[in-house]
Amino acid sequence: MTLEQLRIFVCVAERLNMTRAAEALHITQSGVSASISALENTYGTALFDRVGRRIELSVAGQAFLVEAEKVLSQVRNAQRTLADLSNLRRGAVSISASQTIGNYWLPQIIAEFNTRFPHLGIELHMSNTAGVVRMVLEGEAELGFVEGSHADAALTGSDIDGDRLCVFVRPGHPWAEHPPGIEALARGGWVLREDGSGTRSEFVRALGSLGVDTSTLDVRLELPTNESVRSAVLAGVGPGAMSELVAREAEASGALVRVAIKLPRRAFRMLRHSERKLSRAAEMFVKSVPASRPARAPEIRLAANA
Known part of the structure; x- marks a missing residue:
């Protein structure tokens, strides 16, 4: 029939x-x-x-x-x-994003996209980098946005506009006035995100490029969200590594001090499955995402012992 x-x-x-x-x-x-x-x-x-x-x-x-x-x-x-x-009169884009991107970077882009295409929906799921990669691989999200690297051949990615990781401390901490040396960085008593987060992996990689033996890194506290890391640093638990986007308001108010260690600017990465065709709505969302800015070389001056 x-x-x-x-x-x-x-x-x-x-x-x-x-x-x-x-x-x-x-x-x-x-x-x-x-x-x-x-x-x-x-x-x-x-x-x-x-x-x-x-x-x-x-x-x-x-x-x-x-x-x-x-x-x-x-x-x-x-x-x-x-x-x-096909004519973008209806549809939805399923997105998975790591926490820094989902909470601090994507909202403005989503708002602008919604203004241009009010009939299209956005389904946003947040996880760490490992979770985002899994969702895109399993087809639970059309697009993934991460800070960290990935090593799955089934995914294709492109660099997009990003942020800068910075070290923050509470006012009065010794590092607020004098940047630490290599040994001090290793034994800093850090407050960091959990393993699997892009912020954690990118920060550890940056420390390694400075000559820090990251296998001996003294991590005092591991936390599952950017906000909990920020709160712990505000409480004086120790220095923390976080995106400048996460600490922007606390830094502006003077509640946090940026340590004078200039880490490299990092690009975010947009992922998709290489064998799945994007919906028209997802294609238009991709066109709304800012391209990556050229990375600048880090400006770092560290004492050998401090």
């Missing part, structure tokens, strides 16, 4: 005349008759009774007409949905 056979059957059932149905469908009368006969022969059921020179719906034909009209209505709805999706 094909959709074309259903359309022909419904057209004949509405007119109870093969000739008029053929004219409405712009096909030959023999084509209409052949289609009806094929349906009846395939299922061994007469859909029309031939009464003299007229045709009438049989009992089976009356029941089948109800179902055929339902199917054709669903097909029209599906066609409208595809047309709406």
